[in-house]
Amino acid sequence: MIAQLAVEVPYWGQSLLRVLGGIVAVLLPAGGIVYLFLFKMMSFMQSRLGPMEAGPYGSMQLIAEVGKWLQKEDIIPENADAKIFKIAPIIVLVSTFLLIVVVPFGPDALFTNFSAGVFYALAIGSVSVIGILVAGWSSANKYSLLGGLRAGGQLIAYELPMVLAVVGVVIQAGSMNLQQIVVAQNTQEIFGLDWIGNPFVITQFVGFVVFMIAVQAELTQPPFDMPIAESELVSGYMTEYSGFRFLMFFIAEFATAGVFAFIASVLFLGGWGVPFSWFGWTGIDSVDNWMNVVGPIIMMSKMMALVGIIMWVRFTYPRFREDQLQRFAWKVLIPVSLANIVVTSILKVAV
Amino acid sequence: MTMLNERQQLSYIAGQAADARLNVELETEGMTLNIGPQHPATHGTLRIIARLDGEQVVWAEPVAGYMHRGYEKLTEVRTFPQVTTLINRIDWLGSFANEVPFILAAEKLMEIEAPPRAQYIRTILFELSRIANVGLFLGDLGVQLGAVTPVFLAFRDREYVLNLIEGATGGRFHPNFDRIGGLKDDLPKGWVDETRQVMRKLRGFCDEMEDLLFGNEIFQSRTRGIGVIPADVAKSYGLSGANLRASGVDWDLRRDQDLPMVWNKADWKVWTHPDGDSWARCWVRLQETRESCKIVEQLIDDIPAGPVMAKVPRIIKVPEGEAWVSTENPLGEMGYYVVSKGDLGPFRVKIRSASFNNISITPWVLKGVYVPDIITILASLYFILGDIDR
Numbered sequence: 001m002i003a004q005l006a007v008e009v010p011y012w013g014q015s016l017l018r019v020l021g022g023i024v025a026v027l028l029p030a031g032g033i034v035y036l037f038l039f040k041m042m043s044f045m046q047s048r049l050g051p052m053e054a055g056p057y058g059s060m061q062l063i064a065e066v067g068k069w070l071q072k073e074d075i076i077p078e079n080a081d082a083k084i085f086k087i088a089p090i091i092v093l094v095s096t097f098l099l100i101v102v103v104p105f106g107p108d109a110l111f112t113n114f115s116a117g118v119f120y121a122l123a124i125g126s127v128s129v130i131g132i133l134v135a136g137w138s139s140a141n142k143y144s145l146l147g148g149l150r151a152g153g154q155l156i157a158y159e160l161p162m163v164l165a166v167v168g169v170v171i172q173a174g175s176m177n178l179q180q181i182v183v184a185q186n187t188q189e190i191f192g193l194d195w196i197g198n199p200f201v202i203t204q205f206v207g208f209v210v211f212m213i214a215v216q217a218e219l220t221q222p223p224f225d226m227p228i229a230e231s232e233l234v235s236g237y238m239t240e241y242s243g244f245r246f247l248m249f250f251i252a253e254f255a256t257a258g259v260f261a262f263i264a265s266v267l268f269l270g271g272w273g274v275p276f277s278w279f280g281w282t283g284i285d286s287v288d289n290w291m292n293v294v295g296p297i298i299m300m301s302k303m304m305a306l307v308g309i310i311m312w313v314r315f316t317y318p319r320f321r322e323d324q325l326q327r328f329a330w331k332v333l334i335p336v337s338l339a340n341i342v343v344t345s346i347l348k349v350a351v
Numbered sequence: 352m353t354m355l356n357e358r359q360q361l362s363y364i365a366g367q368a369a370d371a372r373l374n375v376e377l378e379t380e381g382m383t384l385n386i387g388p389q390h391p392a393t394h395g396t397l398r399i400i401a402r403l404d405g406e407q408v409v410w411a412e413p414v415a416g417y418m419h420r421g422y423e424k425l426t427e428v429r430t431f432p433q434v435t436t437l438i439n440r441i442d443w444l445g446s447f448a449n450e451v452p453f454i455l456a457a458e459k460l461m462e463i464e465a466p467p468r469a470q471y472i473r474t475i476l477f478e479l480s481r482i483a484n485v486g487l488f489l490g491d492l493g494v495q496l497g498a499v500t501p502v503f504l505a506f507r508d509r510e511y512v513l514n515l516i517e518g519a520t521g522g523r524f525h526p527n528f529d530r531i532g533g534l535k536d537d538l539p540k541g542w543v544d545e546t547r548q549v550m551r552k553l554r555g556f557c558d559e560m561e562d563l564l565f566g567n568e569i570f571q572s573r574t575r576g577i578g579v580i581p582a583d584v585a586k587s588y589g590l591s592g593a594n595l596r597a598s599g600v601d602w603d604l605r606r607d608q609d610l611p612m613v614w615n616k617a618d619w620k621v622w623t624h625p626d627g628d629s630w631a632r633c634w635v636r637l638q639e640t641r642e643s644c645k646i647v648e649q650l651i652d653d654i655p656a657g658p659v660m661a662k663v664p665r666i667i668k669v670p671e672g673e674a675w676v677s678t679e680n681p682l683g684e685m686g687y688y689v690v691s692k693g694d695l696g697p698f699r700v701k702i703r704s705a706s707f708n709n710i711s712i713t714p715w716v717l718k719g720v721y722v723p724d725i726i727t728i729l730a731s732l733y734f735i736l737g738d739i740d741r
Binding site for chain 1: 384385390499500507563564567570573722723724725
C-alpha cells in the first residue's frame with residue numbers, strides 16, 4: 001500500500017503534518033477525556049457541583065485548571081537530582097507520543113506503517129516506567145521513593161499479561177502490522193456471518209479483558225493506583241512535582257489512557273473500519289479515500305467508549321495492596337492469557 | 352509483652368535484631384517513614400513514626416498533641432452554661448453528643464432531671480449526631496482505600512442530617528443546645544415529618560455503602576484479617592465503642608447504663624462481630640448507623656408533650672461534689688469527671704474521650720503490617736484529632 005494523498009506534499013510538509021497530527025491525536029483526546037470523563041462524568045457520579053458551574057455546561061473548567069497549574073511555582077527540592085527531576089515528566093509524556101506513531105486512523109491516515117507495529121507499541125509503552133522510576137528516585141522523598149519502586153514493580157508485572165493478551169490477536173490476524181490487523185478484523189467472517197466482520201473482541205474476549213485490566217494497571221489508575229496512592233503515599237512519585245511538571249504527568253496519564261484505548265480499539269474492536277462487506281469492499285486497496293476522514297472519527301468514538309469503561313472502574317473501585325496486585329498479575333492474568341494463546345493457536349491450526 | 356500473632360512476632364524479632372545489629376549480613380536496610388503530622392490519612396495533625404523493613408512496619412508509634420487545645424483547663428475559668436459552647440468542639444463531627452455527658456454530670460450534681468420531652472429530643476439529637484459522624488466515616492473509609500466516590504455520597508447524605516440538626520438547634524456544627532435542666536428550645540413545626548423522610552433516605556444510604564464498599568472484593572481483601580485485635584487485648588488497651596464491639600465484646604453504654612435518656616424506650620440491637628479485624632470494625636459501624644436510624648424513627652413517633660426545661664435557678668450554682676457520667680458517643684465511651692466546689696463554674700473537669708484510648712493500640716496493631724495496611728487500620732480505628740488532642 002502506498003500512501004497517496006489527494007495533493008502532492010513536499011517532504012518537510014509531510015513531516016510538519018505528522019508532528020502536528022501527533023500533537024492533535026494525543027492532546028485533543030486527552031482534553032476530551034479530561035473534560036468528558038474526569039469533569040462531567042465524575043461530577044455526575046459523585047454529586048459534585050464544581051465542574052458544572054464554570055462557563056456554559058462547565059466547559060471553562062478545563063481552561064481554568066490549566067491556567068491554575070501554569071501559575072504555580074516550579075519547585076525543585078533541595079536534595080533532588082535536579083536534572084533528572086526535570087526530565088522525568090518529559091520522558092513519561094514522550095512515551096505517549098511515541099506510542100501514537102504506529103496507530104492507524106484510516107487507510108492512509110497514519111504516521112508510519114510499521115510491519116512490527118504491535119511489538120513496537122508494547123515495547124515503547126514501557127518507556128514510561130523509566131520516567132516514573134526516576135521521578136520517584138530523584139525527588140529525594142521517601143514517599144516518592146516508595147511510590148517509584150511500587151510503580152516499577154507494578155508496571156513490569158502488568159507488561160507481561162498485556163503482551164501475552166495481544167499474542168492471541170497476532171495469531172488470529174497472522175500479522176504484527178496494526179493496519180493488517182484492522183483489515184483482518186473487517187474482512188474475515190465469524191460463525192458464517194459476513195455482515196459483522198470479525199472484531200476480535202468476540203473471539204479474543206479473554207484477551208480483551210486481560211488487555212484492558214493490564215491497561216488499567218499500566219495507567220496506574222484505581223484499582224491499580226498503588227504508585228500514586230494519594231491517601232497513603234501522598235501521590236507517590238508525583239509528591240514533589242508542582243505546576244507545569246505536575247501538569248505534564250497529568251496530561252500524560254490521560255493521553256496515555258487515550259492512546260492505549262486507541263490501540264485496544266485497533267486490536268480488538270476493528271480499528272478505523274466498519275466491516276468492509278457493508279460497502280462491498282474486499283481489501284484495503286478498494287477502500288475509498290473518504291475513509292481517511294471518517295476513520296479517525298470512528299476511532300475516536302471507539303476510544304471514548306473504552307476510556308469510559310476505564311474511568312468508570314476508576315471512580316468505583318478501591319485500591320489493591322501491593323502484594324495482592326502482584327499476585328493478581330502473576331497468578332491470575334498470566335495463566336489466563338497463556339491458556340488463551342494455547343486455545344487460539346490450536347483453533348487457528350485446526351479450523 | 353502482650354499477645355502477638357505470628358507475623359507480629361517475626362517483625363518483632365526483626366526489630367530486635369536491627370536494634371542489636373545481631374545479624375548484619377541478613378539485615379536489610381531499614382527506613383524511618385514519618386507519616387504526618389500533615390498527611391491525608393491522619394485527617395488532621397497526628398504523626399506516626401514508622402520504621403520500615405521494605406514496606407513492612409517493624410515498629411510504629413503515634414505522636415499526638417500537635418493541636419492541643421486545653422479544654423480541661425479552659426473549663427475552669429468558665430461558668431457551667433458556658434462550658435457547653437466549648438465542649439461540643441471536641442469531637443467536631445458528632446458535636447451534640449459531646450454536650451450530653453457534661454450536662455448530665457452537672458444535672459447529677461444538682462440533683463435535677465430534664466423533663467421527659469427534653470430527654471426524648473436529647474436522645475434523638477444524640478443519635479442524629481451519631482449518624483452524621485459515622486456516616487461520614489463510611490465515606491471516608493473509601494477514600495483511605497482509594498475509592499473516591501463514597502465520600503461524596505456520604506457528604507451529600509450527611510447534609511440532610513446536618514439540616515435536621517440545624518433546624519432544631521440553629522447550629523450545624525456547634526449546636527450548643529443543651530442546657531442544665533433541659534434544652535434551649537422546643538422542636539420547630541414540621542421537624543418530625545422531615546426527620547422521618549430523612550431517615551428513609553439514610554437507610555438507602557446505608558444500603559448504598561454496603562453495595563459500594565462492603566460488597567466489593569477488593570475492599571474485602573484489603574480489610575479482612577488486617578489489624579486483628581483480640582478481645583482481651585482490646586480490653587487491656589481501653590478500647591471502647593465500635594472498636595471494642597468488633598472484637599466480640601458486647602458492651603454498649605446506651606444499653607448498660609441507667610441514664611436519664613430514653614434509649615431503652617426504643618427497640619434496637621447492639622451489634623458485635625467476632626473477628627476483630629478492620630472489616631469487623633467498619634461493618635459494626637455500618638450496622639450501628641442503621642440501628643441509630645431505627646432508634647430515631649421509633650422515638651420520633653412518641654415524643655411526649657410538655658415543657659423542655661425543668662425548673663432551674665436563673666444563676667446556676669452547682670453544689671459541692673464530684674460526678675462521673677459517660678455515654679456511648681459515636682467514637683466510643685466519652686465521659687466527664689466534674690468536680691464542683693459550689694461555684695459558678697467547675698473546679699476541675701477531666702475529659703475521657705474515646706479517640707485517645709482507641710488510638711493507643713496503634714503501636715501494637717501496626718507491628719508487622721504493610722504501609723497500605725497502616726492506612727486501612729487507622730481508618731478503621733476511626734479517630735477524630737480534636738478528640739485526641741482535647
